[in-house]
Amino acid sequence: GAREALPVDPRHAARAYEPREDGEKDGLTPDWVIDAGCRVFELNLPTIEAPIIRGLLDPCTNSKRRPNIPAEKTYDKADDGLKQENSWKGFHVILNPSYESSVQWRFINRAINEVEWGFCPGILLVCRNSTDTSYFQRLLPFPRVFLRRDAVMFKDYDHTPIGFGIAVFCLVSPVVPKTTKLAVYRRFFDEFHHAGEFNVPFDAAFMEEAAFERLTDRLHVAAATALDGLRQGAGRLINSVNQGGQAVGGQLY
Secondary structure, three states: OOOOOEOOOOOOOOOOEOOOOOOOOOOOOOHHHHHHHHHHOOOOOOOOOOOOEEEEEEOOOOOOOOOOOOEEEEOOOOOOOOOOOOOOOOOEEEEOOOOOHHHHHHHHHHHHHHHHOOOOOEEEEEEEOOOOOHHHHHOOOOOEEEEOHHHOOOOOOOOOOOOOOEEEEEEEOOOOOHHHHHHHHHHHHHHHHHHEEEEOOOOHHHHOOHHHHHHHHHHHHHHHHHHHHHHHHHHHHHHHHHOOOOOOOOOOO
8 A cells, every 4th residue: 555654854845755665766757846836837826725736737747646746737657757748838848857867857848948949938947057968068058057055955855965056947938928027037037046056057248238237246245145144153053052052944055
């Protein structure tokens, strides 16, 4: 029978999940990423009364019976969300494909095509930070956040997978109105910048603009402010320990 649903680390999830009977890991998307994606695309958050996220597709769900991402439409391994007859059209997508390289690049390339061709209005993509891959070069136009180690724990792992970084991309179709696209990107920044380094590639032409100099000036200030905050936090932690207090959550990243 099905195994008992397990509690999860509250930093990364709010909803219990059912582990696989074979003990294998799927790399389940943290709930905070799912909920943030709903807010980015202005979709309903899942609740007990309304557990399904309307207008959302998960093309590589872990389970159609108890999906980690409770999307309106799901494709599992048996369906194969890469088959052309399995349409993505008209849906927003939260995509966290298998991290096997032979699978991941195929899902990412389809995601880019679906957005570029105007079939999907927006896709939130969780993937390896593999800057040497061809699909990563195709993601050049899209804002991304390189997640910190403490923000990337998958629900069915009790530690962060070692060996590669994780990035979250926000893909918005070029056919949507510019005001809509910029509003989505703004919400993406608001929802995800706290969890890592927000990044948008720039070209040589931008380096010639005054905006580039102003940006680097602001980033210097932001970096110095963050470092000062870390030092103050470390000082408070040391003082607490010296005074015999119990430090909680004292890891610094």
